[in-house]
Amino acid sequence: MAAPPPSTGSSETLTGVNCNQAEGTDKLLCLIQDPYSGTFHADAFWASLGTSVLLMFLLTLAFSLMRPRNNIVYAPKVKYADEKHSPPKLGKGMFEWVGPVSKAKEGMLVEKTGLDAAIFLRFTRMLRNMFLTLSIVGIIVLIPANVIGSNKSAIKQYLKGGQSFFVTMTPQYPDPQKSGSLWVHVAAVWVIDLVVAFFLWRNYGAVVKLRRQYFDSPEYLQSLHSRTLMVTDIPPADRTDEGILRLVDQVEHTAALPRASIGRNVKELPDMIEEHDQAVRQLESVLAKYLKNPDSLPAKRPTMRASKKYRANNGAQDVDAIDYLTGRIRELEIEITHVRESIDKRNAMPFGFASYERIEDAHTVAFAARKKHPQGTTIRLAPRPNDLIWKNLPLSKKQRSWRRFWNNFWVAILTVVWIAPNALIAIFLSNLSNLAAIWPGFRSNFQNNHKTWAAVQGIASPAITSLIYLILPIIFRRMSIRGGDTTKTSRERHVATKLYAFFVFNNLIIFSVFSVIYGFVAAVVKNRETEDAWHAVLAGQFFYRLLSALSQTSYFWVIWLLQRQLGAAADLAQMINLVWVWFCRTFMAPTPRQEIEWTAPPPFDYAVYYNYFLFYATVALCFSTLQPLVLPITALYFALDYWLKKYLLLYVLITKTESGGQHWRFLFNRLIFAVCLSNIVMGLVIRGASGGWFKVYFMIPPSFLMLGVKYYCAKAFDGQLKYYTKATLKDPENLAEPGRKVRKNDRIQSRFGHPALYKPLMTPMVHAKARHVLSEIYRGRLDNSDTVSTTGYSDIAMDSMSKFYPGKSARFAPPAQKEMFEVVPETRLDFEHFMNRAEFADALGGNGELYGRPDDLISERSSTPRSFLGHHGSGSGNSSRASSPGARSDRSISAHRRVGSGSQSPGPLHNVHPAYRDDPAALNGDIGQRERGRGMYNMSNESENRLLNGAQPLGHSTPDEDVGREAYGLDRWRTGGSGYVGLPAREEEGITGYDYYRARR
DSSP states (O other): OOOOOOOSSOSBOTTOOBGGGOOHHHHHHHHHHSTTTTSOOTTHHHHHHHHHHHHHHHHHHHHHHHGGGOHHHHOHHHHHSOTTTOOOOOOSSTTTTHHHHHHOOHHHHHHHHOHHHHHHHHHHHHHHHHHHHHHHHIIIIIHHHHHHTBOHHHHHHHHHTTOOGGGGGSSSSBOGGGGGGHHHHHHHHHHHHHHHHHHHHHHHHHHHHHHHHHHTSHHHHTBSGGGEEEEESOOGGGOSHHHHHHHHHHHOOOSSOOEEEEEEOOTTHHHHHHHHHHHHHHHHHHHHHHTSSTTSOOSSOOEEEOOGGGHHHHOSSEEEHHHHHHHHHHHHHHHHHHHHHTGGGSOEEEEEEEEOSSHHHHHHHHHHTTSOOGGGOEEEEOOOGGGBOGGGTTOOHHHHHHHHHHHHHHHHHHHHHTHHHHHHIIIIISOHHHHHHHOHHHHHHHHHTHHHHHHHHHHHHHHHHHHHHHHHHHHHHHHHHHTTOOBHHHHHHHHHHHHHHHIIIIIIIIHHHHHHHHHHHHHHHHHTTTSOHHHHHHHTOHHHHHHHHHHHHHHHHHHHHHHHHHHHHHHHHTHHHHHHHHHHHHHSOOOHHHHHHHTSOOBOOHHHHHHHHHHHHHHHHHTTTTOTTHHHHHHHHHHHHHHHHHHHHHHTOBOSSOOSSTTHHHHHHHHHHHHHHHHHHHHHHHHHTTOHHHHHHTTSHHHHHHHHHHHHHHHHHHHHHHOSOSOOOOOGGGTSOTTOOOOGGGSOOOOOOOGGGTOOOOOOEEEGGGGGGHHHHOOSOSSGGGOOOOSOOOSSOOOOBOSSSTTSBTTTSOGGGOTTSEEEOGGGOSGGGTTTSHHHHHHHSGGGGGGTOOTTBBOSSOSOBGGGTSOTTOBOTTOSSSBOOOOGGGOSHHHHHHHHTSOOOOOOGGGSOGGGOOOHHHHTTOHHHHHTTSOSSOOOOHHHHOTTTTSOOOOOOOHHHHTTSOOOSSTTTOOSSSOOTTSOOOTTOOTTOGGGGSOOO
């Protein structure tokens, strides 16, 4: 009977000091050598199981009790979503949420939550079913094989030391005379790979079916991005609308030419708008604190240190915060207005868009352009407008590649550097007795206040770790943007990829083999004194040490996976959000904007949860044969979390940026990697258990099988997954479907536009309870009523009349007209009243589709995208820049159709700004007459002189005509003062008027 393999680590340090007698620095070296030796206890499994189940039950019970009384927290989508996207109604009973969730099928999930959420739930369900199947193999086959193949005497000796009985389920102490039992592990690797391959293949086909249904959905067919191509890396000679047409025509000829638009250089405009928004939020925060008790204001006005950028004008001393911030807001609005008005003079950028009349044409060209790069350009399907990261579109290929290199370099550095803090947290914060062992000054305090430090130990480690993992996605997102990602979807995919690599490297590989490497080096150094280098390495018994270390670490992963159930229940109960909102409202002074945002449905962080699920699956696969208990525990987690996440995605969470299910390929590839990594781990384990290399060779083909599955699925499914069609009819006579009437308004006449050109500016919000003191605390003008007319002189002194209170002068009108601030009553501190506003919809609107307002819906009146038309972001009753809380009557797509069914007469052409002008033929719809006499590509350059010609037929509606419907006009782009179509310039508002620089309501 062979002796059992050596323990995980050496009992001596590299300097030869016995770890049982070490002190100070030598004790630290021993802890580093085996940092996790004290974390495994015989009763830890049962304690963790009992605690997790009990707390999960209590949290779920608390959720069931609070849900009927807190619909704004636990079912906000029922209140805000339109009829099509609203989830099933819930009763007031404790458990009446169970029935609707259990009855929700995948088809309904796609309609109510979107394709991204439906694929997330399908992925979770796939992992549940996959690990349930693997659990049968683990319990029935692998555990008996490990028990039969173990060294019984070594296990008895191990159990006498009070260690966990779970060692009997692992191959930690193999019996060389029973090495034939290791063939069971070889067969198990084949079975595991085949099971995973089957589930991946089957669900790949299901995802393709969902994508095809998505392509045929009315939302996709009526959207602008579905028929639009994005062209990047355009050379200078082709940076015109005509140049884009030539480029796409070199790829594939289509029967109809698209409408093209070259990108314009907005230069500093996005940064100015961002700075303006930050200043508004900062002013709101200052006012919320200062006006917390408006009837008893602090004696001292709030002060602040001016920004370094503007400190030369204000000096180094503190300045009045209210005056400084309002002045900065005013200056920024003036600058933004002038930049927007001069945008027609900017140079073209190396990107543009081409919109086709037919979706088939756009997808055919995109499919043909996969391997074609005319003039070095890249042509692909355009994402949704809100999915674009505009500041990265002008980057060249060289700039993007260089940024991507440095981005990956710094991520690698961060991943490696985190090894040391990760080990120190595991050594000291998880067990403060280790810190007391090497720090004599702390030892006495620790021993005298053991219970206090035990509480600190239970809170500090998970709190710090959770904080780090909360910050980590933010860091990776910013790095991905700096790395050149052009869409938010690709950014989220790269964030999930980097998080997964970070977790696997630090929390799995380094965690599991750290002690092995240190112990192996210590053994080699010690043996080197008596043997040559090669024999010293062989005597270090690396594979035996690896087997022992992985077997002992498997106990930790069993306990850790059990504790994940608690996190799933905490997500359902929304404990973090509830505690944070309660803390802010009780001990802080929240702004009206913050209170409105708290009532909005929170966005679901796909990158973080995909990383978690992939990491859990990777851990379970890697330890499936070492500790088969991880398989049923992982299956239990995914079974519970599928149920809980299903409720959250139906009733609480929204998809901030809908990708249409584009995350699937990333998930598929990472699972392929996880299976291959588990094959490598099991090969090393079998070699360490004296199975020999012959058995290891039999475990190589399964990895190639997984790569073959990847190749087959890519060839069979990827084309259908990405493209509506790969080819289209070339014969114009066959383009029209039988009975289909070709309408003039089928033409795509609008383009993607940078949001900085038309995005309404934010107005500072103030609580209504402080309305009566605004004139006291603000030293500047509150509206334009005191603006002196500069157009002439008169010997009659008269006050301007109030715009909001007929018959009252502006001087004596109630404070509601004060336009510097937007006064928000307590009854309107709800997202329902502000979800039409761009400032809230961008961050919390879920792309508008949840509320029945897709941002790039093409109206039936024209092909202009929905976001460029109505009052999406137009003004509120008290705001001169942002929109008023809209009624819910315009949430559905049918509402847009009713609005678009009317008619508008073009206003006089001489009243139109040159950027909006079109020729009379275009206004009359006679496109053919306008193009007659020109070459195939020789159409007028719209990007130079008619930037917004396709926005909408011009006109003006009277207030009576606007009642009950949305007015489609050009007021959305107007920024104040002169320029309203069909309206005389208002004499009292000269260029010095503050309201001149604000967007009209």
